[in-house]
Amino acid sequence: MERHYSSIARTPTNSLVVKRRTKSKSYRLSYQSCFGAGSRLGLTPALTARRLNTSRRAPKSHNITDKVNAEQLALLVKTEWQLSYVTPLYQFRHTQLKNYSRQLSAFIAAEKQQGLAVEVEGPQGGIRVSFSVVQGMVEAADDAETVLIQIHSKPLFARPDEPQKSVWSGWLTCINGNPDYLHSLPEDFVCLPLFCSSGPENLTTVVKSWFQQNFDCCFGPLDISHTSLQWLVALWTNCHAESSIQHLKMIWTLPVAPPLQITYTVNPQDAWELWSSVRKDPQEENKAGKDVEEDSIDIEEVISFIQALKSHFYRHFRLDLSAGSLNQVSTALGSAKYSGRIKISNSKYMITTLTLLTECALLKMPI
Amino acid sequence: MDDSARRLLQRLIRRIPAQMLKTTLEKWGRLTAAQKQSMDFTEPKWAFTERLLDICEENGWTGKHITELEMTYVIDNPNQGMWYAFQLMDPEDDARSVELTHFKEQFKSHLSELARPVSVKIKKHADDAIWIRIAWGDSFSRPNHLKPTYVVHHLQTPYVFVTSLTSKQKPFLSQALVLSTRHQAIKDASLSGRKLGAIRDLLMRQYQQVFPTSYPSPLAERNETVSNPQIEKEQAKSAENRLQMACEAFGDGMLPQLQSSVYKLETKFKDHTNKTMTEREEPFRCVVKFASTNLLESLRHCAASGIASTPVTPLLSSIPLKGRNYFVIKDNGPGPSSQTRQTQN
Numbered sequence: 037m038e039r040h041y042s043s044i045a046r047t048p049t050n051s052l053v054v055k056r057r058t059k060s061k062s063y064r065l066s067y068q069s070c071f072g073a074g075s076r077l078g079l080t081p082a083l084t085a086r087r088l089n090t091s092r093r094a095p096k097s098h099n100i101t102d103k104v105n106a107e108q109l110a111l112l113v114k115t116e117w118q119l120s121y122v123t124p125l126y127q128f129r130h131t132q133l134k135n136y137s138r139q140l141s142a143f144i145a146a147e148k149q150q151g152l153a154v155e156v157e158g159p160q161g162g163i164r165v166s167f168s169v170v171q172g173m174v175e176a177a178d179d180a181e182t183v184l185i186q187i188h189s190k191p192l193f194a195r196p197d198e199p200q201k202s203v204w205s206g207w208l209t210c211i212n213g214n215p216d217y218l219h220s221l222p223e224d225f226v227c228l229p230l231f232c233s234s235g236p237e238n239l240t241t242v243v244k245s246w247f248q249q250n251f252d253c254c255f256g257p258l259d260i261s262h263t264s265l266q267w268l269v270a271l272w273t274n275c276h277a278e279s280s281i282q283h284l285k286m287i288w289t290l291p292v293a294p295p296l297q298i299t300y301t302v303n304p305q306d307a308w309e310l311w312s313s314v315r316k317d318p319q320e321e322n323k324a325g326k327d328v329e330e331d332s333i334d335i336e337e338v339i340s341f342i343q344a345l346k347s348h349f350y351r352h353f354r355l356d357l358s359a360g361s362l363n364q365v366s367t368a369l370g371s372a373k374y375s376g377r378i379k380i381s382n383s384k385y386m387i388t389t390l391t392l393l394t395e396c397a398l399l400k401m402p403i
Numbered sequence: 404m405d406d407s408a409r410r411l412l413q414r415l416i417r418r419i420p421a422q423m424l425k426t427t428l429e430k431w432g433r434l435t436a437a438q439k440q441s442m443d444f445t446e447p448k449w450a451f452t453e454r455l456l457d458i459c460e461e462n463g464w465t466g467k468h469i470t471e472l473e474m475t476y477v478i479d480n481p482n483q484g485m486w487y488a489f490q491l492m493d494p495e496d497d498a499r500s501v502e503l504t505h506f507k508e509q510f511k512s513h514l515s516e517l518a519r520p521v522s523v524k525i526k527k528h529a530d531d532a533i534w535i536r537i538a539w540g541d542s543f544s545r546p547n548h549l550k551p552t553y554v555v556h557h558l559q560t561p562y563v564f565v566t567s568l569t570s571k572q573k574p575f576l577s578q579a580l581v582l583s584t585r586h587q588a589i590k591d592a593s594l595s596g597r598k599l600g601a602i603r604d605l606l607m608r609q610y611q612q613v614f615p616t617s618y619p620s621p622l623a624e625r626n627e628t629v630s631n632p633q634i635e636k637e638q639a640k641s642a643e644n645r646l647q648m649a650c651e652a653f654g655d656g657m658l659p660q661l662q663s664s665v666y667k668l669e670t671k672f673k674d675h676t677n678k679t680m681t682e683r684e685e686p687f688r689c690v691v692k693f694a695s696t697n698l699l700e701s702l703r704h705c706a707a708s709g710i711a712s713t714p715v716t717p718l719l720s721s722i723p724l725k726g727r728n729y730f731v732i733k734d735n736g737p738g739p740s741s742q743t744r745q746t747q748n
Binding site: 290292293294295296297298299300301302303306309310312313314344347348349351352353354355356359360 | 666668670672673674677679680683685687688689690691692693694695696697698700701702704705708710711712715716718719732
């Protein structure tokens with residue numbers, strides 16, 4: 037197995053603070069500095085540095101089924117994935133996937149001999165790993181292609197002729213990642229910041245440690261923040277005009293004893309009308325000189341929408357939902373949980389959802 | 404013992420948790436002392452079942468005895484599955500004088516007429532509750548003992564609690580109940596929960612209620628949390644008021660354990676900042692579900708801690724007040740006030 041532990045490979049630790057003190061050119065921009073690119077010249081306030089986009093393109097239905105292999109797409113939708121972020125991978129090659137498959141399955145077999153409990157059979161463990169590229173998902177030129185990993189093995193008491201079943205799958209992706217950041221990466225680094233996994237936890241850990249050892253990266257849990265969940269409420273509701281979301285369901289938890297869970301389900305047509313009513317008038321935007329070529333959604337509109345839903349609730353129950361926390365959002369397009377679990381039920385709008393999640397992952401990365 | 408009785412016993416023993424087997428068999432009271440001695444409660448369930456089947460053969464017992472055992476178990480452990488409350492309406496003049504034997508005869512005969520064939524077993528429990536077990540059959544098959552309906556009724560009260568009833572069976576049961584209790588109608592009380600005791604206590608108000616008094620005295624705080632004494636002093640009065648109002652709405656002490664409450668809202672959206680939606684004619688449809696391991700305690704805590712504004716809104720205080728947990732809320736008809744809302748079935 038190749039190991040890259042030379043000091044050149046190690047990603048340099050430089051922080052925004054360090055950059056300011058020394059006048060030397062930074063080896064690589066940290067993600068935070070990309071937003072505040074002007075901050076080094078003192079033009080933009082540093083506050084703009086670490087924030088989610090305040091404005092997003094409205095989700096358009098992408099006929100992703102035209103561009104992506106239907107079988108691969110079927111593997112990605114309708115499963116609930118656990119999200120993590122991963123730092124850029126050093127010397128990861130999309131052309132070496134067959135090698136990686138062999139290496140990872142040998143690694144899993146080696147771990148098994150050390151006492152890892154994996155349901156396998158036979159000498160090599162009967163484990164087959166497959167790395168594949170999901171062609172066609174990315175649109176931006178800077179994004180690396182999505183990589184899908186599957187682990188197949190035979191169940192414990194299987195008959196000899198029974199085929200292997202997929203016991204674990206995961207994928208790495210970058211959809212519409214920030215171009216400034218991607219350009220600032222040195223060569224040899226591939227950025228696929230969003231890691232989705234589904235399957236037994238011990239296999240996830242093994243896969244992660246293989247990546248860490250081979251590509252000098254590190255993983256971390258990705259929560260879907262309160263703000264991101266609110267974005268999903270708005271973005272998904274916005275899709276109702278083109279394709280019915282069937283319901284808008286939000287789950288809040290209130291910190292009382294015993295904890296109270298409130299499920300607030302809104303009729304989709306009514307939710308859509310409420311959303312339209314809080315959208316800014318396009319005429320106003322023209323006046324402000326904003327570019328209205330692409331329908332864009334601002335964070336203020338999202339906040340107004342959520343506030344309107346909360347106030348309708350308050351009018352009836354005199355209970356302020358702000359006292360609790362939004363834990364889960366779900367519509368016919370998918371569901372997202374605060375704990376970092378996402379399910380995409382409809383492939384038409386998945387690009388928008390993944391763009392948001394890629395952004396969250398890039399922001400959460402420590403470097 | 405025929406096959407169906409055998410199967411029923413096997414299913415039943417599998418369902419009863421191991422630690423309850425001994426007490427349940429004791430309560431059943433049909434085993435002789437010698438037979439009780441011979442039973443080994445530590446062996447695996449399938450072996451235990453075989454032994455019990457042998458004893459049943461010895462004693463010549465039938466399915467009837469097995470259903471008796473099942474009923475004993477369910478009466479002691481009613482908190483499985485969902486219970487639904489119903490209320491009998493418009494009692495006739497002699498409704499009050501209906502007594503047990505009369506009720507039993509009437510119910511059995513009415514139900515058998517309406518839903519033949521049917522197997523009914525009625526038992527009176529110590530606390531005046533009448534337990535009824537019904538196994539339903541149809542024109543093609545004998546009564547199915549594997550999916551019985553259980554009904555609990557306290558004579559002299561209008562409340563009936565039912566579990567495991569299908570919509571096809573409902574009209575027969577309703578009719579039989581109405582006739583045998585001398586009422587004119589029965590309606591859905593919009594109250595359901597997993598714990599029979601809780602919904603019964605809620606409906607019959609058997610929990611500690613708090614009534615508003617002219618001279619409000621502070622209710623003793625249960626958990627004294629130590630914090631800044633100056634904040635305490637400042638907040639004391641309003642905290643007291645909140646606690647008082649919370650307890651008035653929901654009760655004091657231990658509250659009946661409800662798990663959830665569902666509101667179907669079909670009211671208009673009103674917000675002075677949002678002209679478009681306020682002018683809209685159609686209602687803003689949504690469904691709100693509150694869920695917790697003990698819903699009433701959670702709501703009381705919300706009111707006492709200020710998360711819910713006091714006085715508590717009638718939508719929430721109706722749960723204990725009216726004893727229901729399913730509501731459909733619509734706007735008033737052509738009325739002037741937009742604040743009050745009516746609950747309708």
